[in-house]
Amino acid sequence: MQTAAGFPLIEDIHTHFKFTPEEIAILRKLAKEVAEIASSDINKQKIMKWQALNNLISQEPVVFADPENGWNEIIHASELRCVDQLARVWEMFLRKQIYWAKEIKDDKVVEHYFDVPYCYTDTGWGLPLKKEGGKDGGAYHVIPPVKDYERDFEQLEFPEIVVDYETSDVMYRLAEDVFGGILEVRRKTIWWWTLGMTWDFINLRGLDQFMMDLILYPEWVHKMMDFLTEGYLKRLDFLEEHNLLHTNTEGTYVGSGGFGFTSQLPKQGDIIGKVRTQDMWGFCESQETVGVSPEMFNTFILPYQKKILSRFGLNCYGCCEPIHVRWDYVKTIPRLRRVSASPWADKAIMAKELGRDYIISAKPSPTPLSRPVLNEAVVREELRKIIEDTKGCVVELIMKDNHTLGNNKRNITRWVEIVREEIARVYDSHPTKEACL
Template sequence: MLTKQDVHVLRTLLQEYAHAASLPVNQEKQRLWIKLNHLHMERPMVLIDQIPWNEMDVDGSLRCLVADTYWRQVEDNLRCTLYKFRHMPADMVLNPYVCLPRPIHNSGWGIEPVSSRHIELEMGSTAPSREFVNQIQSLDDVERIKIPQLTLDEKREAQIIQEADEIFSGIIDYRLTGLCMHLGIWDSIAMWMGVENCYFALMDEPEMIHALLEKMTEGLIDMIGQMNRQKLFDIHSHVCHCSQTFLEDMPKENDLPLSGNAWAFGLAQLFTSVSPAITDEFEVQYMKRVFPYFGAIYYGCCDRLDDRMHVIEKLPKIRKLSCSPWSEREHFAQVMPRYCVMSNKPNPAFLASGKLDEQLIRDDIRRTIDAAKAHNRNLELILKDISTVNHNPSCLWRWQEIAMEEVQR
C-alpha cells in the first residue's frame, strides 16, 4: 500500500521528469530518429543502455525510497532515466508522458533454468557468469514445455490507475504500457541446456532440436494471439531492444496495442559459432513464421551477422539489424539490405578498466561512421551490454561526449 511519503517521493521525481521531458531537445531528437528510421538519416544517432547500475550511484540519486513493490519499480525506472538524461543523454528522447507497466502474469514455459555454477565479480553485479544444467536431453524432455499463458490482472490494473491518478495529478500524463515481445527463443534454450550442450545437440540430436523449436514457435504464435486478444503489446515506449523506434506511420493515433502496430526483437546469439546453413535451418525457418505478425522487427544482438546476411535477409519485417563487435563492420555495411538501419554496437570492453583510451574510442567510432558512409547506410551507435566500468561512471559519461562529438563532425 502506498504511503504519503511514497507519493511525495514519486511526485518529486515526476516533477523533475516533466521538466526534462518538456525541453525542446526531445522534439529535435525525435525528429532525427524519425529521419533515421525512415532511412533519411541526417546524422548517426547514439544511445547508451544496459548499464552496470550497481556501479553508477555517485550521489545517492539512484537509491530507491518507495516501499510499495510496483511503485518502487516505477521509481527505479524514473531514477535511472533521469540519471542517464543528466550524465549521458546522447540521443535519448523523453516521452511527454510516463509509461506504467501493465500487471501481466506470464505462466512461463514450464521449465526454469538451473545453474550449476554462478560467478559474480561482486554482489549485485548486473552481468554474472552462469553455467547451466542440461534439462533437455530427449523428446520426453521436450514434452515438458508448455505454452505460456499471459493474463492481465484487471483488478490490480484498476488499482494502479486509481493510484496513478493521484500521483500524477497536475504534473504529467501517464500511459499503461504492455510488452515488447522477445522472440529470441535460443536465449531460453541456452539457459535450459547450456551453450555447449546446444552445440552438441545441433550435431547429434537435430530431430530433438527441431521438435523443440516447433513447440516453441507454436508457443510464440499462441502467445501473440493471447496478447492481441487482450491488447497487451507496447506501442507507447518507442523503445525496442535499446533502440528508439519512432516512425511516422506506426503506431498511428488511436491505434490499438496489437502486434501489427508494435515492434518486437529477435536474435540467436550463440549462432555466431555455427554455420550460416545451421542458422537458416534452426533459426530463420522458424522465425519466418513469427515475424509477419509484427509491424517491425529489430534483429540481432551480440551475434555475428555479416557472414550470414544472405540468410538473415530472408526474415520479413526487419527494420534494424545489429552490427555487433563480432561482425566485420565494413563487410556488414557492404552486404546488409538497404531497407534496414545499421545498428552498430561499439565494443563495451573499451570501458571495462574504468580508464578510457580516448583516441582508441574516437578511431573506433570513426571507423564505423566511415564504413556506413562508404555504402550510404543509415547508422545508429548503441553502446550496451556494459558489464563493468570498474566503478568509474565518468568514463561512460565521457564516452558519450566523444561519440556525440564524432557523429556531429
Template structure:
C-alpha cells in the same frame, strides 16, 4: 494497495517535475528530430546513447531515497528514464508521461530453467544448471508453454503512479516490441553444449522443440489480439535491445493486430554455427514469427554478417539490425548502405570499462572504423554490454561526447 508516505511522495513528485522539464526542453525537441529522421529514412544526425542496463547499481540504486516498496519501484522507474539525459547527456528521448507496460508474460517451454547467479551488487555472471541432458528423453519437459497477463498488478501500479504524481506526468501504457526468442530459453534449459550436440544427435527432436516454441508465441500473439492488450509501438516506446519504436510505417493508435506492431527476434546462441545450420534449425521458425510483425528489429550479440545474404535479407519488414563487434562491420555496412534498415551499432565496451582514464586516442581510432563502416547507412549508436563506469558519471558523459565528435568527423550520410 500499499500507502506511499508523505516524504516518499514528495521525492517522487520532485523527480516527476524533473522528467517533465527534460521532456519540455529545447534539447528534447532536437533529439526527437534526430529520431524522426531515422524513422523517415533520412541520414542526418545519428543518435548516440550509453546504456546502463548492466550497471544500475552505479547510476540508479545509489541515488534512490524513497523508503516504501511501491515508492521505490516508482522512483527506480523515474530515475531510469532520465539516466541517459541527466548523467550522460546522450540522445535518449524523454516523454512527458509516466510509461508503464501491461504485465504480460510468455514462456515458450513448459519448464523453467535452473540458473545459479553470481552473488553481490552488480554481479552479472551466471551458470546454467541443465535440466535436460538428453533431448530425446527430455522432450516432455518442454511441452506446455504458457502466457498470460496480470491485470490487477498493472492496475495497481497505474493507480499508485496517478495518485503520487499523475497531475505532473500522466500515466501512459506502452508496449515493447513483440518478442519471439527461442534458442535462448532452450539453451537455458539444456546448456550450450547439449544444444549444439543435439543438432547432430537429435535433429528431429530439435525441430520439434523449435516448432513447439513457435506455436506458443503464435498463440500468445493471438491472445494479445483477442484480449485487447496490443498497444501502438511507435514514438517513445521501447524496442528490445534498448532502442525506440519511432517509425512512419506503423499506427500511433487503434492497434488491433500484431502486424501493426514492431517485433524482435534474435539467436545469438547459434552465432558459432554455419549459415546453413542456422538456415535449417532457426530461420524457418523465426520466419513464421516475422510474418506476424509489422516491422522487425533483429539481433543481439550474434554475427549477422554471415546470415544476411541467404536469410536475414529476405525479411522485407526488417528495419533495425544489431551490429555487434563480432561482425565484419564493413561488410554489414555494405549490405545496409542505402537501404531502409538502420545500422544499429553496439560498439566494443572495453574502452569505457577498462581501468584508468579513458584512452581517448584508442577510442577515437576505434570509433573512426565504426563510423566509416556505417557511412551511407541509417545509423544509430548505442553502447551496450557495459558492466561498469566505476561510478564516474563524467566518464560516461565524456564517452558520449567523443562518440558524437567521431560521428561528425568520420560518418558520411
C-alpha cells in the same frame, strides 16, 4: 509477478501500495522535472532524429548510450530518498531520465509518460528451469530439464500468461494519484525483449547438448523449434485477443538498440480497437548459435523465427552475433528494418551490404568504459573507424552491455562527447552521402 523489463518482480517489492506525503512530494518534484525536459525543444528535436532514422531518411548517426548495470555507480541506492521499495523503483526511473538528459546528453528521448505495467505470471514451458551459480548476476550453468527427448518432450507445455488485474489496478491508481496532472500515466507492458527462441531451447536442453543435437538429433531440433514457435505464436494470439498489447512506435526500446519512433507504423492513439502485432516492431536474435555455420543457422533457426517475424509491421534482427556472415539469409526476413552490427561484426562489410535500405545498429565495444580511467585514444580510434566505414548509411551508434563503468560515471558522458566530436569531424570533412550506395 513481473512488472516490466528491467523492473524487479512485484512480489519482491515489499510495498503496501501507499506512499507517505514526503515520498509523494519527492516523486512529484522529479516528475515535474521530467515533464519539463519532455516538453523542451531539444527533446522534440531528438524525436525527429529517431523518426528520420527509422524512416530511413536520416543523414547522420543517432546516438544512444545506456549505462545498464553502471547505473548502480551513477545513482547509488543511498542517494534515493524514498523508503517504500516501489516508490524507490519509481524514484530511480525518474532520476535516470533526468540524468540522461542533463549529464549523458545522448539522443535518448525523455517522454511525458509514466508507464505502469500489468502484474502477471508466466507458467513457463512445463518443466522447471534450474541453474547452478548466477549469484549477484554472475555466470551460471543450466541444468537441462529435457535430458531425453523421447521421455521428456511430452512433458513440455505451452506457456500461459496469468494477469493479476486487481494488483495491476491498485498500482495503476497509485501512479495516477502520484503523477496526475504532471505525467500521463499509461498502462503499458513490455511483454518480451526477444522472440528468438534459441535462449528458450538452450534453457531446456543445455548449450552443449543443443550444439551436439544439431548433428546427432536434427529431427528433434526441428521438432523442438516447431514447438517453441507454436508456443510463441499462441502467446502473441493471447495478447492480441485480450487487448494487452501496446504500440512500441514511440520511445520504446526495440531490438537490441534504438527506439521505435516512426511514422510508418500506427501510434497508440491512431488505433481503433485492439493493437495487433502488425502495428508493432518485432525482434529476434540468435546469439547462442554464434558457433553454428550460416547454413545450419538457416536450416534450424531462421525459418522458425521468420514465422514469428512475419506477423510484425517492421522488424529488428540480431544482438551480439556477427550478422555479416549470416546476412544472405537474414536479409530474407520480411519487413526487416534494423540490423545489429555488434563489436564482432565487420561494419565495413555491413555498410556495403545494407546501404540505406536498413538501419545499421552499430555497437562499439563497452570494454573501455569498464576501466576507472577511460582510454580516450582507444575509444576515438574505434568510433572513427565505425563512422568512416558507415558514412552515408542509415546509422545508430549504441553503447550498451555495460556491467560496470569502472566506478567512474563520467565515462559514459565522455564517450558520448567523443562520439559527437567524431561525427562532426567525419561528416563535415566528407560531405558526400553516397558512400554506401
